[in-house]
Amino acid sequence: MIIAAEVADLPPGPKVVAVGSFDGVHLGHQSLLAKARALAAQERLPLLVYTFDPPTKVFMRGVGMLSTLSEKLDLLREQGVDLALAVPFDEDFAARDKAAFLDDLVRLEARRLVVGEDFAFGRGRSGGPADLKTVAPTLTVPLLDLGGAPVKSTRIRELLEQGDVEAARHLLGRPYGARGIVRQGERLGRRLGFPTANVETAPGKVLPRGVFAARTWVAERAYPAVVNVGTRPTVRGSGLRLEAHLIGFSGELYGHELRLVFLKKLRDERAFEDLEALRSQIARDLEAARRFFRL
Numbered sequence: 380m381i382i383a384a385e386v387a388d389l390p391p392g393p394k395v396v397a398v399g400s401f402d403g404v405h406l407g408h409q410s411l412l413a414k415a416r417a418l419a420a421q422e423r424l425p426l427l428v429y430t431f432d433p434p435t436k437v438f439m440r441g442v443g444m445l446s447t448l449s450e451k452l453d454l455l456r457e458q459g460v461d462l463a464l465a466v467p468f469d470e471d472f473a474a475r476d477k478a479a480f481l482d483d484l485v486r487l488e489a490r491r492l493v494v495g496e497d498f499a500f501g502r503g504r505s506g507g508p509a510d511l512k513t514v515a516p517t518l519t520v521p522l523l524d525l526g527g528a529p530v531k532s533t534r535i536r537e538l539l540e541q542g543d544v545e546a547a548r549h550l551l552g553r554p555y556g557a558r559g560i561v562r563q564g565e566r567l568g569r570r571l572g573f574p575t576a577n578v579e580t581a582p583g584k585v586l587p588r589g590v591f592a593a594r595t596w597v598a599e600r601a602y603p604a605v606v607n608v609g610t611r612p613t614v615r616g617s618g619l620r621l622e623a624h625l626i627g628f629s630g631e632l633y634g635h636e637l638r639l640v641f642l643k644k645l646r647d648e649r650a651f652e653d654l655e656a657l658r659s660q661i662a663r664d665l666e667a668a669r670r671f672f673r674l
């Protein structure tokens with residue numbers, strides 16, 4: 380997949396262009412991309428995804444994001460997208476009028492356009508499908524319905540904020556994941572008997588709170604894990620932290636990238652009277668995770 384941040388950096392030639400924020404690349408996005416891919420194959424043209432970083436709603440409304448740019452690009456690649464244009468979405472971009480956006484599509488040599496039915500663009504969301512049709516024939520894809528409501532990033536964000544990683548998984552078509560570099564913490568984990576890799580995720584990334592059974596990867600190796608996402612009230616922690624105790628791992632992780640997917644919520648985070656009480660609870664969490672993984 381070829382990736383660019385500006386129209387001028389993409390190879391010339393006609394293309395099928397799908398436009399949207401694609402935050403999370405959920406099942407709705409995936410069905411839209413499948414239609415776009417089929418259209419591209421039929422027309423013998425490459426498929427380009429024109430997307431925004433951060434997602435427009437994240438910038439405009441300050442909500443959290445389901446996928447960072449690198450996660451989104453990986454997911455788009457998995458969906459068989461040939462080219463990705465990820466433009467920085469900022470004040471200037473939000474203020475551009477709809478003609479400027481249409482001009483981008485012309486410069487991209489868009490021969491067919493594919494958008495979700497709720498897509499709008501340009502300052503004040505003034506542009507819509509009728510405007511797009513002045514550039515190229517436009518396929519407007521209806522929102523995919525699951526469980527009696529459309530699949531939308533907002534709905535998934537809300538489920539994750541409630542810690543419901545299993546319902547989020549149904550709408551995403553895969554378990555929700557996060558990634559980041561392992562940083563040094565207060566080195567209390569080892570003293571507790573449960574070393575925990577402290578994973579620094581991107582600012583603004585949505586994290587479900589609580590204790591979870593998770594699958595983790597370091598380089599290409601997979602480890603089952605118990606993960607806590609919270610503020611560690613027992614040790615008067617500050618700020619939200621993601622900490623993973625990898626089952627069957629020993630060694631150093633500092634500076635390595637750790638990836639994980641949240642599989643099952645085990646419980647909410649709590650304040651314990653003392654470290655001993657926390658230690659025995661983590662031991663029970665570990666047992667619950669082992670049962671989950673049938674270890």
Ligand SMILES: Cc1cc2nc3c(=O)[nH]c(=O)nc-3n(C[C@H](O)[C@H](O)[C@H](O)COP(=O)(O)O)c2cc1C
Pocket residue numbers: 564565566567568569571573575576577590605606607610611612613614622623624647648649650651657661664665
């Ligand atoms: C499975 C698991 C569950 C945890 N649950 C809680 C909890 O309920 N309350 C809490 O205050 N801290 C909890 N923690 C966080 C520990 O307080 C944290 O791992 C410890 O402070 C180690 O911090 P350090 O990595 O900075 O040394 C949990 C950690 C793990 C791995």
Ligand SMILES: Nc1ncnc2c1ncn2[C@@H]1O[C@H](COP(=O)(O)OP(=O)(O)O)[C@@H](O)[C@H]1O
Pocket residue numbers: 561562563564565566567568569570573574575576577623624625626627628629630631632633
């Ligand atoms: N099974 C394991 N799971 C997670 N981290 C481990 C494990 N075994 C060793 N480690 C190492 O121990 C570190 C965590 O130890 P800990 O005392 O909790 O320190 P910190 O406060 O720096 O997170 C990890 O970053 C990693 O390098």
